[in-house]
Amino acid sequence: TEIPIVGTAITDYAASGLVDDNAAPGGNVTGSSDLTPIEAQIGLLKKVLPEAKTVGVLYCSAESNSEIQLQMTKEVCKNEGLEVVEFSVASSNEIQSVVESAVGKVDALYSFTDNTIAAGMNTVAMVANENNLPVICGEEGMVEAGGLCTYSIDYYELGYLAGQMAVKILKGEAEPATMPIEYYPSDKCEFVGNDETAGILGIDLSVAE
Numbered sequence: 001t002e003i004p005i006v007g008t009a010i011t012d013y014a015a016s017g018l019v020d021d022n023a024a025p026g027g028n029v030t031g032s033s034d035l036t037p038i039e040a041q042i043g044l045l046k047k048v049l050p051e052a053k054t055v056g057v058l059y060c061s062a063e064s065n066s067e068i069q070l071q072m073t074k075e076v077c078k079n080e081g082l083e084v085v086e087f088s089v090a091s092s093n094e095i096q097s098v099v100e101s102a103v104g105k106v107d108a109l110y111s112f113t114d115n116t117i118a119a120g121m122n123t124v125a126m127v128a129n130e131n132n133l134p135v136i137c138g139e140e141g142m143v144e145a146g147g148l149c150t151y152s153i154d155y156y157e158l159g160y161l162a163g164q165m166a167v168k169i170l171k172g173e174a175e176p177a178t179m180p181i182e183y184y185p186s187d188k189c190e191f192v193g194n195d196e197t198a199g200i201l202g203i204d205l206s207v208a209e
Helices: 038-048 064-079 092-102 115-119 121-130 140-144 155-170 195-201
Strands: 005-007 029-033 054-060 083-089 108-111 135-137 149-152 190-193
Touching: 005 155, 029 155, 038 064, 038 108, 038 135, 038 149, 054 064, 054 092, 054 115, 064 083, 083 092, 092 115, 092 121, 108 121, 115 121, 115 140, 121 135, 121 195, 135 140, 140 149, 140 190
Parallel strands: 005 029, 054 083, 054 108, 108 135, 135 149
Antiparallel strands: 149 190
């Protein structure tokens, strides 16, 4: 209640109960969000997989941050004419079986910045790539772990953004209560592809670069 708290890489501060409202925190907490550029990433999916009709959204149901991203994904996919099938896990122990259950039911998997899925991405990629199921990811680390591609935020720059907010507080130029949560600009997100995975799946990523 006395020492200001500046967070980073938290998707939705309000949904997580850290602030009253992302636009007007109202308390002693503020920071920068790693909210995924979902619209751009679904657009990327359509670009590299133009024949895709159904998208499996893979996420952890126990994470509050994932609920808002799930709803955003469903809305974007609806606007793009894509059917969404949800595949949720309650813990990392369920990842392999849930991904296996998606095989043959969807044309691609999409996972936003869900901590549980990101941590278990090696398992996701192992099952998906063996079964010719492309995975569009929420951030660069997930692609490096075997996913196909993404438009990724830069976590270093996101942390730097939080640092700039902290400087303003330390200088007395602002207070957390009136500092809106800041987001990494979507136009600065960079394409990241996994050439090895693309080779396994027989997908040409040059169309997205």
